[in-house]
Amino acid sequence: MKKRNELEKIMFHPTGTDLKPYEWMISATPQQEWIDKKGIFLLLAFFFTEIGAGLYFISLFYQYRTGLILGWLISLILGGGVHVLYLGNPFRAWRMLMKPQTSELSRGMWIIGIFAVAGFVQIVTSNFGPVFNVIMGILSLLIISHGFMTMNVIRALAAWSSTMVIPLSIISGVWIGCQMFQFMLAVSGNQMAQSFEIWSQILLIVYFVCVLLYIWGTYHASETAEKSISLMLKGDLAKYFYGGVVLIGFMLPLLITLKMWDGDINAGLIFLRLALIFAGDIAMRYIIMKSAMYQPLI
Amino acid sequence: MARWGMVIDVKRCIACWSCTISCKEEHFLPPNVFWNRVLIGEAGKFPTSRKLIYPVLCNHCADAACVDACPTGATYKREDGIVAVDYDKCVGCRACLISCPYQQRTYYDEEKKNAEYFPGQGKTEYEKIGEKLYPFTCGTVMKCNFCTERIEEGLEKGLTPGTDDEASPACVIACPVGARIFGDLDDSESEISRLIMEKNGKQLHPEFGTEPAVYYID
């Protein structure tokens, strides 16, 4: 956001955006509730829920119990907890189960609820039967895409209803899940960490291609969506995009990946890469949430 | 059962903001909360540009995005077409607020509750009595209710919303140039149905498919 000059501070109530009150819904108007102030909790909630589910998803393939437990905990305790913190009336959270027929949020709550119970059963019983695994896999993917799915159904925000939003969210969840998984393998000295690197190499590229496709697709979706992308690439959010998504989320992880290209993996570097893609992914989510704008009314 | 709707005659409107301010007084809305606004813009280029004036409020959509988005059922569609909010059920997730293409919803929180019309000088008697007469619940989302109270009380007295002031929304009766016409969209004989037909009433952003109950004529 631009710094407000002295006269502006006196004359105009802060809108929380660069718009003056008289520009509201006359220029493309950024959404604020789901990113500014307490809205930042929602970003974190979506992030934790999804990376937790991502870790669960990957761990499922390897029947890696520590990963499952950690994934389950991150998704539910961190993700769910932060979710509840965001709410205006947290004690009424149970009411969110009331409208699954129309509300994506409500459906998400059901899925999280089912995942919580089923995951708990799986972890406790160590049941990795194919049926159970398929169910848990699907649930994990649904949870990974929960946040972006909730955003995606909002037709009023063109940047979110873009077609690449769901693929991007799934890839991002899986990508981070797999990095956490690899890191856990690496620190526990599990040799599988080495052979897993190939997935990291592939997913890093796929993830970034998805980001680019999101940008390309959204840019061409509508006039307002184009403004959102311009804000990312040229406007106030450019620093987060180039610094966060491109440099921290892709270039630096790419350097680390290239460094380990000859198969010489190293827990320290994997940790560093994980930290970077955490930051990069949060930046990616932040700018997608922050850049969404409503089409002017007149 | 009626389906309440509104026609706003943009040709008549002179952007005096009476609708906005009357609405605030009717519902004792705190500072910087608006259930009714006037948008002012421009179209075209000098010297043939046109001033655009659009009073906006909740559209009470037939297929409301907010109703669909609400996970608790706090936001719901009444039989008379009014999109209402039950503050007792609202969890404050703001999915409705985010979903509304018209951005007619406001999240009411401690900051808004504590805001003063004369900042730093305490609440006026007007604000204090408003909190008693028309209380809001922190952590919930609020918006225009088409003055449901007036409509319901009016109907009980045998009055007709849109015809009798007492039974009509505050913004409708406040308009000094008769730019707001309220009535039953389902009644093809009603004044608003006739105006929509005759003057080719238009909704804002019909492409969102929400079927607003507020129409504009020029």
Next chain:
Amino acid sequence: MTYKTDEIWEDKWVNTTCGVCYCGCACRVRVVNGVPVKIEGIKESTMGGTGAGLCGKGVAGLMYYHDPNRIKKPLRRTNPEKGFGVDPKWKEIEWDEALEEISTRMKKIMEDNPNKILFTNQTMRASDGPHNHLYFYAKAFGIPNNGNFIIGGGSLHCGNAAHMLGGLIHGAWSIAPDWRYTKYVLKWGSSKGTGSGHSALINARLRADGIRRGIKEIVFDPMGNFAGGKATQWVAILPGTDTAVGLAIANYILNTRGEIDELYLRAKTNFVYLIREDGTFIRDKETDKPLVFDEKAKTIKVFDDPSIAFEDFALEGDYEHNGEKCRPCFMALKEHLKQFTPEWASKISTVPVATILEIAKGWVDNAQIGSTITIEGQTFPYRPVSSVTFRGSQGHSNGIHQVASIDLISQLVGAEDVPGGTMGWPSRRPKYPGGQYERMPKVGKDGVIVPSVFYSHDPWPVHPPTYPCTNSGCVEFWSHSTLSHIPYVKEKNYIQEKFGVEKVQPEMIFGIAVNFLISQSDWDVALDNFKDCFVVLMDIWVNETDQAIGDIILPDTSYLEKDTWSSEIDSFFFSGSPSYEDWYVHLQKPVAKPVGESRDFMNVYLDVANRVGVLDKYHELLNEYYSITDEKLKLKPGEVLTWKEIGERILTWVYGNDKEKIQEQGFATWHKEIEDVYWRWNMPTRCPVYMEFLIHDRRAAEKIMKDTGFELEMEMDQYGPLPNWFWPTSHKELDNEFDLLAFSYRDILHTNNSTFQNPLIDEVSQMSPYTFTITLNKGLADEKGFKDGDIIWMENKYGTKENGIVKTMEAQHPKVLGVCGQGGLWADGRPIAKGKGSNFCKLLPSYLRHYDPITGNIETSVAVKIYKD
């Protein structure tokens, strides 16, 4: 959600009159448990908008009562230093102490010369009620005319020229289109019907209905905002150049098309009066009446000779009277207009030639000359074209010529006070049925209407300039100024010295709810001119003028606390309905108890008058003003009454037996006869469109100037009988550096600067793109490298500057910049207003040459340069 009914012990509506601007719309206030909580209009009254509609600022008026910044007790300045940025070090004092000091000072001054006391009030009613009582209150102190008033409120931007012409032509304060029957409206820098001006909501309601019916409304304005933005056609024009277009249209009507309402011109104007070579009227030796030529009798007669039929008054021809050649002055007009071609007008005004011609053609085509209409069984000439002006176009150093040329268009087609035409506000108000009080205009010298009520100064009969002057306004010299400009003029001391006023230098100011220091022109000049007075002001808060120069500030009640019977009785001539609608008169009924120790200023007036010893005189003047003949009701010597008690008597006089009913419901309504609306052909008056008196005025003024050695620049050529083109001072000051004309306009949300302190209005002002910003044409901004949100400075040739935030718009003339009036406030007593918007007024230079030499209007546009912060 439902109301918590168990906590409510009172929930009622009180009828009163809105006091947020000077329109005085009917309003009612919801009061819950003694607290005013909502304001609406009154459906049963046409004093205002559609149904129970009321404009936004009227609805927001609630906050005048609730504002914690209201003054609760009288304040005394303890810091003798005065000026901007000086802390007055207020001390609260008791009412008695304040009133004793005021009256003691007044008595002392009056022993010397009462003309050393200046009075001032405002043109809105945040605190006002009985508008015009101030003028005869001052009379009680021995102040005979309007020379002792400092214009407050709308200041000299308001309407010295418009009021003068409204009075001369219509016997009314202002003019409006007959929205009900008109088809074609020209608005020149006026926002009638789009939210501002007199009877704003009555006009807005009637206009909205008319526009829906298909009226064509053409607005000449530097910006397409309130009026232009709603017009069917907005024509961008440079400020102060309306005269040029008006004269070109008049030339088209008269000389190109030759389609005029001859009968009207013969019957209802002074164009038939015979003039000699030098342009002055030939008068009958015995009666001093102007002479006319009777075409039928082929002889010269006095103008009001009943033997002449309307159609026989000669408009043209060369005649001889007592050996002197003469001709009707219409011929002078006809020749005079020939020079004003559309091409010429286009170069001055920037309005394209084709546009001028198209509008002129539309005017003549729509005028339906010769047609009649029958309404309520009565037949009137039907002229559905109307040309109106107000604050914008008339506020220039060529103001009188602006309004006269705009009026001339209506005159030529006979569209004056007939259905569809240009209307004055009601010029006559008959008795309330069963009541006693009425106001009827008279036919004055030369057949010109003498208004039944007019503020401060009657426009007719006119008086040529004389000297020595007796008051600081020098109104003996500037005899056409509604209120004088001299108190604000930079060369005030020089002027007063030349005109013999140095011995009556003002020593005291007594005013109500004014902010004259910052709402007129150059602040420093105003400060210099007023700071040495002992300044007593009544207001509901401490404003900029109070803070800078106030010595004693008295807490007034707001309009919501007033019990004022007198607010509307005489307002028909500027705030009733100019249309054919029933008469409505409203009272101000108290909605809540006075805040703190605040007192209604009328009671303070009475108290001061009593202490000074002029109360009996004031009573006498009131008896006279209301023509009270009933001894029981007369105010008697020695009586000490409150304003309410006085009201009990006067209301009985005005309303007879219905008094109590009217007091109870808060308003009175009775039928308006149609001939009181369309009175033009029922009253034997003639419009003085040929302003012959200005020839005499010029001679008198020039003699005085010569005799006194008066050397200040005054454009004496403006003293001519026919509307003519003169460049406004602002245009003369344009050059390569100061290349833009800044102008101001009224925002629908604001009344001068009082509304800036209202938080409900403040909120929506922020959502209005042009209210707090400086507007520039988008192309101009691009060219100069400015964009939305930039802070820029506007600076005039005299080094005065003001900053603000840029808002670009397409609908603005590319050579101007617009500022909505009176922002840029700084008083500590009004924290909501502080710093909001930009102040335009301070940019107006205040040398005598910046004023209309005839009416005293200030030039309200100014050459400026702009640059980034």
